[in-house]
Every structure is written in structure tokens, then in C-alpha cells.
Amino acid sequence: MREPCQVLRTRSLEVAFVLATVTTACGTAPAASPQTADTGGVPADAGAKTDAAAAAKVVTRRLYVFDSVTFTRVQKDGKAPGFDVDGKVTPDGDAASCGKGDFTAPDGQPGIDNQFALLVPVIEKSGLQAFEGLLQASIDNGGVLLMLQVDGLDSFVDDTDVKVTLRAGQGMPLLGTDKKLLSGQTFHLRSDSPEKVAAPAVVKGGTLDAGPFDVDVPVSVFGNLYVLEVRAARVRARLIDERRIEAGLFGGGITFSSIEKIALTGAKDQPSIIEMVSVLVDGMGDLAPDAKGNCTQISAALAFSGVSAFLYAEERAGKAPTP
Amino acid sequence: MAVPVRSTRAADAISGACLAVWAAIACACSDPAAEPAGVAEAYPVLVPAPPALPRLTRAHFDNTVVDVLGGGLTLPPQLEPDPPYDELLAVGASVAQVSPRGVELYEDAARSLAAQVAAEPARLQALLPCTPIGPEDATCLGAFVAKVGRRLWRRPLTGAETAAIVQTALAAGKALGTVAHAVQWALVPLLQAPAFLYRVERGEPDPSVQGGRRLTGLERAGRLAFFVWNGPPDDALLDAAAAGKLDDAQAWAAEVDRLLAAPKARRGVRQFALEWLQLHELGALNKDPKVYKHFSPDLGASAREEVLRRVEHIALDQDGDLRQLLTSDHAFVDRRLAAIYEEPAVADTGFADIALTVHPERRGLLGTVAFLALASHPISTSPTLRGMYVRKHLLCDIVPNPPAGLNTALPEPSTTAKTMRERLQAHMAVKSCASCHKYLDPIGFAFERFDGIGRWRATDAGTPVDTSGRLDGATFADLASLGAVIAQSPKFRRCVVQRLYAFAVARPVTDGEAGEIDRLSDTFASGGMRLRGLMRAVARSDGFRRVGAGAPTGATP
Numbered sequence: 067m068r069e070p071c072q073v074l075r076t077r078s079l080e081v082a083f084v085l086a087t088v089t090t091a092c093g094t095a096p097a098a099s100p101q102t103a104d105t106g107g108v109p110a111d112a113g114a115k116t117d118a119a120a121a122a123k124v125v126t127r128r129l130y131v132f133d134s135v136t137f138t139r140v141q142k143d144g145k146a147p148g149f150d151v152d153g154k155v156t157p158d159g160d161a162a163s164c165g166k167g168d169f170t171a172p173d174g175q176p177g178i179d180n181q182f183a184l185l186v187p188v189i190e191k192s193g194l195q196a197f198e199g200l201l202q203a204s205i206d207n208g209g210v211l212l213m214l215q216v217d218g219l220d221s222f223v224d225d226t227d228v229k230v231t232l233r234a235g236q237g238m239p240l241l242g243t244d245k246k247l248l249s250g251q252t253f254h255l256r257s258d259s260p261e262k263v264a265a266p267a268v269v270k271g272g273t274l275d276a277g278p279f280d281v282d283v284p285v286s287v288f289g290n291l292y293v294l295e296v297r298a299a300r301v302r303a304r305l306i307d308e309r310r311i312e313a314g315l316f317g318g319g320i321t322f323s324s325i326e327k328i329a330l331t332g333a334k335d336q337p338s339i340i341e342m343v344s345v346l347v348d349g350m351g352d353l354a355p356d357a358k359g360n361c362t363q364i365s366a367a368l369a370f371s372g373v374s375a376f377l378y379a380e381e382r383a384g385k386a387p388t389p
Numbered sequence: 390m391a392v393p394v395r396s397t398r399a400a401d402a403i404s405g406a407c408l409a410v411w412a413a414i415a416c417a418c419s420d421p422a423a424e425p426a427g428v429a430e431a432y433p434v435l436v437p438a439p440p441a442l443p444r445l446t447r448a449h450f451d452n453t454v455v456d457v458l459g460g461g462l463t464l465p466p467q468l469e470p471d472p473p474y475d476e477l478l479a480v481g482a483s484v485a486q487v488s489p490r491g492v493e494l495y496e497d498a499a500r501s502l503a504a505q506v507a508a509e510p511a512r513l514q515a516l517l518p519c520t521p522i523g524p525e526d527a528t529c530l531g532a533f534v535a536k537v538g539r540r541l542w543r544r545p546l547t548g549a550e551t552a553a554i555v556q557t558a559l560a561a562g563k564a565l566g567t568v569a570h571a572v573q574w575a576l577v578p579l580l581q582a583p584a585f586l587y588r589v590e591r592g593e594p595d596p597s598v599q600g601g602r603r604l605t606g607l608e609r610a611g612r613l614a615f616f617v618w619n620g621p622p623d624d625a626l627l628d629a630a631a632a633g634k635l636d637d638a639q640a641w642a643a644e645v646d647r648l649l650a651a652p653k654a655r656r657g658v659r660q661f662a663l664e665w666l667q668l669h670e671l672g673a674l675n676k677d678p679k680v681y682k683h684f685s686p687d688l689g690a691s692a693r694e695e696v697l698r699r700v701e702h703i704a705l706d707q708d709g710d711l712r713q714l715l716t717s718d719h720a721f722v723d724r725r726l727a728a729i730y731e732e733p734a735v736a737d738t739g740f741a742d743i744a745l746t747v748h749p750e751r752r753g754l755l756g757t758v759a760f761l762a763l764a765s766h767p768i769s770t771s772p773t774l775r776g777m778y779v780r781k782h783l784l785c786d787i788v789p790n791p792p793a794g795l796n797t798a799l800p801e802p803s804t805t806a807k808t809m810r811e812r813l814q815a816h817m818a819v820k821s822c823a824s825c826h827k828y829l830d831p832i833g834f835a836f837e838r839f840d841g842i843g844r845w846r847a848t849d850a851g852t853p854v855d856t857s858g859r860l861d862g863a864t865f866a867d868l869a870s871l872g873a874v875i876a877q878s879p880k881f882r883r884c885v886v887q888r889l890y891a892f893a894v895a896r897p898v899t900d901g902e903a904g905e906i907d908r909l910s911d912t913f914a915s916g917g918m919r920l921r922g923l924m925r926a927v928a929r930s931d932g933f934r935r936v937g938a939g940a941p942t943g944a945t946p
Contacts, residue, residue, distance in 0.1 A: 237737065240725055243678030243685070250683075252727060252734035309731075376733035 128219055130303075130311045130372035131235060132212040133247035135201055137186045138315070138367045145172050148180030148367035149300040149317045151278075152353055159352075164361040166352035180317065181352045182366030200287075206245065209286045211235035211253055214301065214311065214372060216267075216274065222305045223272050230267040230276035230301060232316075234259040234284050235377070249309050249373035255381035258284045258293075269305060276301045278318070290331060295324035297354065297363055309374045317367030319353040325364075432908045436901025437602070437935040443483035443588045443895040446471045448660055450586075452620030454502060457540040458576075459512055462505050465498035475897050476782060477664045477888065479615075483896040499580035507573035517572070524562030524571045531555045534575050542584040543611040543622055545631065554578050588615065588895070592936035602936050606630035609641075613928055616893040617648040619656040638929075645928045649921055655701055658920065662700035665888045666754065667782060668693040670763055677768045681842040683729050688842075692759035695721045698740060699754070704920035711885060711918045712876035715753040715783075716869075718745050729758055729844055748845045750838065750856075752869040755779075761836060761843035770809055770841045772833025779832050779860075783875055785884035788829070795821055807850040810834055831858040835871040882918065883910045886927075889920075893927045905932040 138147045146169035152162065155177035159165040169178040189197065204210040217229040235253035242248045260281050267276035277300030285292045299318030303311040329343040351361030445453065451464050469491030474481035487495075506512055518536045521529040534554045538546045546554075554575050562571030579585060588611050595603035604612065610630040614622035622630070626644060634640040648654060663669055674689030698721040703709045720730060721742050727734035730751065735741035745751050754760055764778040765771050780786040791797050796819075799812050806815045813830050817823040837854045840846050848854060856867040861878070865871040875881050886909045891898045898906065909926055916922040927933055 240728060242682035244682050246682075248683060248725075248728050250728035250731040252724060374731065376727075379733065379735070382733075 126217070126219065128216045128308060129233075129375045129377065130214045130216070131247055131251075131253065131375040132205065132210075132214070132314070132370045132372050135205065135210075135212075135368050135370045136198055138180060138183050138317075138369055139186050140169070140183045141172065145170050146178055146180045146183045146367075147171055147315055147369065148178040148183065148365065149277075149302070149315070150175070150177035151179040151298050151300070151317065151319050151365050153177075161359060162355060163352045164355060164359070166350075166361075179319075179352060179365035180367045181350045181364050182320075185350060204285075204287060205247065206239060206241060208236060208238050211237070211239070211256075212283070212370075213253070213375060214303070214314075216305075219269070219305075221269065222307060223269065225269040228267045228269060228274070228276075230264040230274065231262070232260055232264065232281055232283075232299075232301065235375070236286075247373055247375075250375070252376040252378055253381075255377055256284060258291075260284075264299070264301060272305055274301070274303050274305055274311070281318075282324075287332075292328045292331060293324060294328070295321040297321060303370070303372070311372040314370040314372060315367050316370060317365065319363030319365050321354075321363050322348075322351065323362070433904030435905050435931050435935065436899070437932070437937040438894070438896060438899045438902060439937040439939045440590050440592055441483045441894070441896035442590070443479070444469075444485070444487065445586055445588070446478050446482045448478075448619055448656075449482075449615055449621075450498075452618070452656060453541065453585075456620050456623075457537060458502065458506055459515065462502055465494065465501060468494050468498060473664070473667075475891055476667070477891055478669065479660075479664060479892050479895045480897055495581050495586060499577050502580055503573045503576035506576060507569040510569075513569060513572060521568045521571075524566055524568050525559055526568075527555055527559055530558045530562075530571055530575060533572060534558070534579070537576070538579050539627060540621060540624070541579050542582065543588070543614075543627070544584070544607045550584075588612070590936060595935060598935070602938055603934050604936055606633060606635040609635055609934060610644075612894070612933065613645065613648060615895065616928065617645070617657045617924060618651070618653040619660040620653060642929060645925055649925060654921075655705060657924070658701055658704050659697045661889060661892050662697055663693070664892060665782065665885075666696060666700075666759070667763065667778075668696055668759060671759060674762055675767055676762065676842055680768050681840070681844075683725070683844060684842055685725065688725060688758065688762070691723050691726050692757065692762060692843075694723075694740060695726055696754060696757055696759045698742075699757075700920075702742070708919055708921050711920050711923075712881075713753070715755060715872040715876040715881075717753045718749075719743065720745055720751075720757065726758060729842065731845065748838075750867045750869040751845070753872045755836065755868055755872050755875075756839070756843075758843035761839045762841065764833075765841035768841070770833075770837060770839070772809060772813060772830045772837060773826060774833070775836050776829030776832035779875065780829060782888075783884060784878065784880040785887050786880070789825065791825065792821065797822070802850060808852050808854070809837060809849055810855060832860055832871070834858045835865060835868050838867065879910075882914055883907075885918075885920075886910045886913055886923065889923055890927055890930075890932065893924075893933060901937075902932050905930055 140146045148169065148171065150168070154160070154162065155168060156163055157167050157170075157176070159167040163179070166181055168176065169180055169183070170176050171178045201210065211234060213233040213235050215231040215233055217231070219225060219228050234256040236256045237253045239253075240248040240251045260283065262279060262281065264276040264279040264281075267274065269275075278298040280295075280297050281299050283294040283296060285294065296318040297320075299316070301314070301316050303314035306312055325343065329340045332339075351364050353361055353363035353365055355361050447468055447470075450468060454462060454464060469487050471478040472481040472485050474484050506516065516533065516537055517529065518532045519529040531551055534551050535546060538551070538554070557578060558571040558575035561574035562568065565571075583589075588608075590604055590608045590612065592602040592608070593605050595601040597603075603609075607627065607630045610622040610626045614620060614626060626648070629635055629640065629644060635644065671689035671693040674692070676684040676688075678684055699717065699719075700714060702721070703711060703713050703717075707713075719742055720726070720732075721740045722730060722732065722734065723740050724734040724737060727743070730745065731747045732743055732745060735743060745756070748756075750756070760778065761770075761775075764775040766774070777788050781788050800806060800815045802812060806812045810830075813826065817826050817830070835856050835858055837849055838846060838856055846854070858865055858871070860871065860874055861880070863874045863878075865874050883906065887898060887906050890902070890906060890909065909923065909930060912926045913919075913923045916926075
């Protein structure tokens with residue numbers, strides 16, 4: 067029989083992991099562009115890209131699955147990656163952000179909302195250092211398969227009219243010799259996969275930017291299903307080629323209500339964990355204040371990379387995304 | 390005029406004399422009159438090859454055990470290996486000697502299989518033609534030996550042979566007290582006898598050719614079954630042979646068609662493809678995991694299965710033109726192969742036939758992981774190995790080994806030679822290397838858009854890949870067009886025939902059979918290059934039926 071503290075530790079790990087994952091998770095909604103023929107994730111003429119000039123020219127739909135996700139942290143210089151979720155630059159905080167100041171991104175962009183980055187070291191000091199490893203393990207075993215679907219992609223460099231959808235897959239992944247998800251593999255779509263288009267979305271200078279959009283992200287951890295509600299979510303990633311995306315960021319505001327549900331589901335027999343989660347997030351909210359001025363969301367951002375993927379034909383054909 | 394079949398073998402012994410050999414090849418290729426399809430010509434008279442003594446290959450052994458003793462037995466983990474000769478395992482088994490260790494392995498296998506059979510009452514009952522009244526029932530044991538022995542040895546046992554085995558079985562039955570033990574010790578000698586392990590093909594006088602010889606009906610039945618079924622003849626074929634019916638051309642043709650129509654013909658087609666295309670080598674496929682992230686220990690097996698299914702599909706499901714093997718825009722893939730091809734998989738498990746849409750130049754055998762990975766180094770592609778594969782296995786050209794002591798290492802990448810093509814061109818500055826490389830590398834450059842495991846790539850060392858080249862005077866732009874060039878080559882057609890013929894007779898093809906190969910090549914062409922039709926033609930050919938005078942050559946029991 068396990069010791070109580072061991073149970074607590076495991077539960078804490080699970081909850082923290084889910085919260086973190088949730089932050090990462092999938093977005094809503096894909097939708098194939100009505101003008102774009104559904105090639106089922108297959109580039110129509112990828113084989114024709116045989117020289118450098120042609121390499122930038124690509125067509126139609128691409129699907130990337132997140133093969134690595136990590137939590138963003140506040141850097142030593144005080145900067146933090148993330149997004150300007152509320153559209154305001156308030157370095158010292160204001161009432162709308164419950165007094166929480168914005169960060170500056172490593173690239174110098176001001177107004178970055180990422181309060182969760184402050185929590186990461188706290189969580190780590192709570193003995194939950196393994197949670198990123200758990201997150202990666204859940205990716206590798208198919209528990210967390212977040213996919214970025216890009217429709218109408220005509221160029222990896224500049225494209226002002228693309229549609230981006232975050233989707234959730236399932237299935238046992240094939241791993242490469244580096245123990246990470248193999249590119250080019252095929253997955254099933256979760257029945258509860260988000261299906262909303264993240265608009266607007268553009269590619270500029272090889273970087274894809276999408277959002278804001280609201281999304282509920284389903285995540286399976288240790289057999290439990292959790293749903294993370296992310297509001298005003300954004301995605302940014304560097305499109306390397308048809309096989310890879312790198313330097314990805316996914317962030318937005320996570321609702322406290324979904325965090326509480328996760329805590330109640332994941333640690334329903336562990337009041338101390340629920341209390342810990344409550345303490346952790348209660349004073350950290352920085353978005354969407356209610357009538358009483360209490361913030362109901364916490365900003366967060368996750369870093370990710372991704373590799374190309376496909377969906378099985380029945381999933382490609384069966385689900386009709388709605389914008 | 391055709392390239393001689395055996396005379397070129399002499400080139401094997403020539404080291405450093407590539408130029409002469411290649412000059413001969415080039416001459417044959419550029420001869421516009423070479424093997425015009427459908428044009429009747431006088432073929433050189435067949436000089437039947439001397440008798441051979443092919444040993445059962447590993448596949449023959451296993452299939453015989455399954456067909457005669459039933460499925461579900463644990464087959465021996467190791468037997469005498471089948472060394473390829475003339476690029477075929479079946480031919481190697483007719484020339485290689487069995488080592489002392491191999492003899493021990495056959496003995497161990499016989500004992501193990503016999504013990505397994507004896508331990509299963511239901512299997513025992515199915516094999517026994519009678520109900521023994523006890524472990525010393527000589528009559529019933531004799532009937533068992535006669536029945537099972539005929540299937541295993543592909544001929545009826547003589548009275549003396551049966552009596553000797555029954556004697557052993559009776560002694561075991563008496564000492565150990567059970568029928569099972571008696572049967573077990575009847576099987577042990579049956580399963581390690583030379584008559585089981587070797588296909589004895591001595592022949593008999595041929596009444597249709599004065600002074601000529603032909604295989605006996607039973608010998609021909611065995612040859613046909615191992616060719617078409619990759620296993621032993623069934624009772625019907627043995628009955629027909631024993632009754633002398635196989636000497637009648639029509640009856641023989643009917644038996645050939647019966648075997649070709651049976652499900653077991655898939656075994657024969659698959660085994661031929663396995664040997665011809667060197668797919669057995671994929672079992673040992675190894676790649677540097679740091680270079681090839683898509684590699685896995687089971688990739689070789691998947692890659693092999695893909696090609697076997699394609700050949701099977703073309704030859705038997707479609708009865709189609711074998712040139713599709715080089716030009717098809719479809720592939721049988723499992724989930725891992727689909728990932729390498731960057732195509733959507735069809736199911737979580739198993740193989741499915743998909744259309745290749747992503748990389749249009751990936752076509753046919755030459756676009757498969759099987760070929761692209763097999764003919765590469767563990768850490769890189771190899772235009773030389775890929776070109777050599779095409780020369781040796783698809784065109785049946787002779788490719789001499791490099792002269793002893795020649796430094797075959799490629800120059801390391803440099804500022805002036807970054808890509809594989811540039812490095813090989815630098816390598817060809819060495820005259821002794823250039824003499825062979827110039828016949829191999831220009832073919833292999835066609836595949837440089839596919840890495841050492843078969844994944845597509847647009848560049849090599851950051852430079853767009855140039856896949857153009859020439860093969861025997863024909864130009865090509867990339868893999869797909871090279872496949873089309875090979876498919877149209879008379880040398881490819883003749884190579885298929887030559888390999889299939891050698892596979893069928895399970896021995897080296899001789900110079901005296903060159904006319905037979907030519908005739909079959911023309912038959913193959915006029916029949917739309919259908920493998921099933923070619924198998925039929927080979928089985929009905931004089932070369933398959935007749936045998937030369939003299940003692941068996943090659944392997945000895």
C-alpha cells in the first residue's frame with residue numbers, strides 16, 4: 067500500500083501536469099477552408115518542390131502534431147515569452163489585470179501576459195519537478211496529442227490567408243530513434259476534439275500567427291479526462307518546412323473554473339491538493355475580472371515544437387469543422 | 390543476340406578488368422537489334438544441364454514440415470544457411486556443401502519435430518492411416534512410414550527402406566511402450582534422410598530424344614512443386630507421377646495450371662521475389678539511429694512485406710504486366726512505411742494498398758524503402774550500391790568486385806565536393822575506380838532525392854539534388870523515369886526470365902540453356918510480361934523437363 071504522502075505527491079503531480087497540459091492544449095476548431103480542396107493532409111504537389119525557389123511554395127492543408135511541450139519561465143533578465151492576451155500594455159498592472167504587471171518578451175515585445183510563468187518555479191519547488199517529463203511522456207504514449215491544422219497554406223514564408231485549427235488526436239504514436247513522435251504518422255481524431263477555426267491567421271516571414279480564439283482542450287492523463295478552457299488563445303510557430311514547426315508558443319487565459327474542475331476530478335479525495343491548487347491560482351489571476359473585480363483567468367504560455375502528421379480517412383471525411 | 394548466360398561468369402574471376410566487361414555490356418545494350426520482342430528467331434539448341442542435387446532451402450524445409458506434418462509445430466530455430474549463388478538462394482542450395490554443424494542441426498531438427506508430433510495425439514491420429522493395435526504393430530507402422538515417407542521424400546519408399554525404418558520404430562515402441570514413441574522414431578530417420586533433405590534428380594532415358602534424358606515423373610513433380618508452391622508435391626501430383634501421367638504433355642500442362650491456380654502458388658511467387666530482389670537481406674537491415682530517426686528494428690520486415698505483396702498482387706491478383714513493379718504509383722504500406730513515405734496510413738495495423746501522391750517520382754520497386762534502404766550504407770545513401778543493384782538484379786549485368794587492395798573510401802565532404810554526386814565524381818578521378826563507377830553511379834544518382842532509408846529530400850548538403858543520368862544510352866530525369874527506362878529494357882525482361890528459370894530448376898543456368906532463356910524471354914514479351922504466364926512457360930519448357938547425362942553436380946549429401 068502506498069504511503070499517504072506518496073499518494074498526495076502523485077495526485078499533485080497529476081493535477082499540476084493537467085493544468086500545465088491544459089495550458090498547452092488544443093484549440094478549438096478547425097475548419098477546412100471552403101475554397102480549399104480537402105487533400106486529407108496530403109500536400110498536393112509536395113514532390114514538385116525540387117529546388118529552393120519552389121520549396122517555399124506549398125499548397126493546401128498541413129497537419130502538425132506537437133512532439134514536445136515545455137512550460138515557459140521567467141528568464142533571468144525578467145523577460146518572459148508569451149502573448150499580449152488582453153491587448154494592453156500594463157507593466158505595473160491595473161485593475162483589469164488585478165494588479166499583475168505585464169512582462170516583456172525576449173524579442174522586446176511589451177505587454178506579455180504570462181502569470182503562469184511565475185508559478186512554474188513554485189510548482190517545481192513543491193517537488194513536482196517531474197511534471198514536464200510527465201507531460202512529454204503523455205505525448206509519447208498518446209495521452210496528449212495536440213495538433214495544429216493549417217489550411218490554405220500557399221507559402222511557408224508569407225501567406226495572409228490561412229486557417230488554423232487546434233485539434234486533438236488519439237492513438238498509440240510511433241516513436242523515432244530519438245524517442246520522440248515520428249513525423250508523417252497517422253492518428254485518429256478524438257471524438258471530443260475541438261473544432262473551431264482560429265482566425266485570423268497569417269504567415270509572415272516564416273512565422274505563423276493565429277488567434278485569438280477560445281478553445282476547450284481535452285486531455286487524458288492517467289485515464290482521467292480533463293478539459294482545459296483557454297480563452298483568447300493564440301498560437302505562434304515558425305514553419306520550417308512541410309515536416310516541422312519549431313519555436314512554437316501556445317497561450318491564452320485559462321479559466322479558474324476549468325482549473326477547479328480539474329483539481330476536483332484529479333484530486334477529489336485529496337482536499338489538501340485542492341487547497342494547494344486554490345492557493346496557487348487564486349492570487350495569480352490577471353485576466354477577465356468579474357463584477358467584483360476578481361480575475362477569473364490566469365494567463366499562460368507553453369512552448370512547443372511539432373512534426374507533420376495525418377488523420378485517418380474516416381476522421382478526415384467524417385468531421386465537418388465549422389468556423 | 391543475347392548476352393551469354395554462363396560465359397560471363399568468367400568475368401567474376403577477373404579483378405581490375407572492369408573495362409572489358411563493361412564494354413561487353415555496353416555493346417550488348419546499345420545493339421538496337423538485341424532481342425526484338427515478338428520477332429521469331431532460331432534459338433540455339435538446348436543442351437540440357439547435368440543432373441543436380443539441390444538441397445532443400447530453409448523455406449522448402451519449413452513448408453514441407455507444415456504441408457506434411459501440419460501447422461503449429463515449432464520449427465527449428467537454425468538450420469544450415471542458404472548461401473546465395475547466382476544471386477539466388479535456391480541455386481546456392483544446389484552448389485553449397487553441408488557443414489558438419491549443419492548435419493547436427495538437421496539431426497536436432499528431426500528429433501525435435503518428431504517429438505512434437507508424438508506429443509500431440511490429435512496430430513498423430515491425423516497422420517496415421519490406421520489404428521495401431523499397439524506399439525509393435527508392424528503393419529500399421531509400415532503403412533504410416535509409406536504414407537508420410539512418400540510425402541517427405543517425394544517418392545515411394547522401397548521395401549527395404551520401409552522395413553529399416555519400421556524396424557527402428559518397433560524397437561522404440563517395444564522399449565518405450567507407446568505407439569507415440571514408435572511413430573516418433575519412425576519420423577526421426579525420415580526427417581534427416583538424404584532423400585528428404587536433397588532433391589535427387591538423376592533422370593531417365595527420354596524416349597522422345599535419341600540418347601537424351603529427362604527427369605522422371607516423380608523428379609519433375611518435385612521440381613514443379615518446389616518451384617510453384619515453394620513446397621513439396623501433394624498426393625495428387627505424386628499419384629499422377631507414379632501413374633506415368635506426367636509424361637503426357639497435356640496432363641503435365643493441366644498439373645502446372647492446377648498448381649498455379651492453387652493458393653500455395655503465392656508461396657512460390659513470394660519466394661521468387663524474395664530471392665530475385667534480395668529481400669532476404671532486409672532481415673539484417675541496420676541503420677545508424679542517429680542519422681535515421683525513422684529506422685526501427687522491424688522496418689526491414691515491413692519493407693520486405695511491401696514488395697512481396699506488390700509482386701503477389703501484380704502476378705496473381707491482377708495477372709498483370711510485371712513492369713508495373715517498376716512503374717506503379719501505388720504501395721502496400723503499414724503505418725510506419727506510410728510515415729516514411731509521408732502518406733496517410735489506412736489503418737493502425739496491417740498493410741493497405743495506397744496511391745502515392747506526395748512525391749510523384751516515388752514509383753515502383755525503386756521507390757520503396759526495401760530498395761532504397763537495402764542499397765545504401767548504414768549512415769548514408771550510396772549511388773554506387775544502388776546502381777549496382779539495378780545492374781545485378783534488374784538487368785543481370787555482371788558487376789565485378791573491386792580489385793583487391795583498392796581503396797574504395799569516398800573522399801570526405803569538402804568545399805568543392807559537398808554532395809554525394811560531387812564526392813563520387815571526385816572519387817572517379819582515380820582511374821582504377823572510374824572504370825566501374827562510371828557504369829554504376831550514373832544510375833544511382835537517380836535516387837539521390839531519397840535518403841538512406843527511403844525518405845524524400847530536396848537537397849543534399851544544402852544543394853538541390855540533380856537526379857538526371859543515363860543508362861545504357863537512355864537518358865532519365867529522375868527515379869520515376871529511370872524506372873520506366875528499365876521497364877522497357879530488353880535486358881530487364883531477359884533478366885526476369887533468367888532468374889525465374891534458375892529459381893525453377895534450382896541450379897546454375899548453363900551456356901547450353903541460353904537459347905531456352907531467349908525463347909522464354911520472347912514468350913514472356915509476347916504474353917504481356919505476366920509472371921504467372923512465364924512460370925507456366927518455364928514449367929512447360931524443355932529445359933525444365935530434360936536433364937543431361939552424368940552424375941549429379943554440386944552439393945553432395
